[in-house]
Amino acid sequence: MVGQENYEKAFERLRKSRFRSRFHLSDSDRSYIAEKGMETIRRHCEDFVRTRLAPANPPNDGRQTPMRGHPVFVAQHACACCCRGCLAKWWKVPRGVEIPAARQQGIVDFLMAWIALDL
Ligand SMILES: [Zn+2]
16 A cells, blocks of 8 residues: 555545545546556556656645546545645655655555546
């Protein structure tokens, strides 16, 4: 996972947040996923995490993740993986240092699990 918790516990925590639990895939997210397939969505997710979250000081940090427009963006808000501030607060990912590849993969797996669950 992103932190030490298992998915079930993590999703339970997120469900208790009024803000986080508001986010769900839209009809256009669903048709986009159906059209592209989960493997492509995962590749997009890996790219977003690597370029928008993983750098020590990501560009525009705090505002780098739109509220809609891609299923991964929605998942990022639902999962509190939208910026380094939220990653630090929710999942204790240290700020100011690059996120190691293994932890990036953990974030991607977590986001993809949320997408699969919300579909
Ligand atoms: Zn955030």
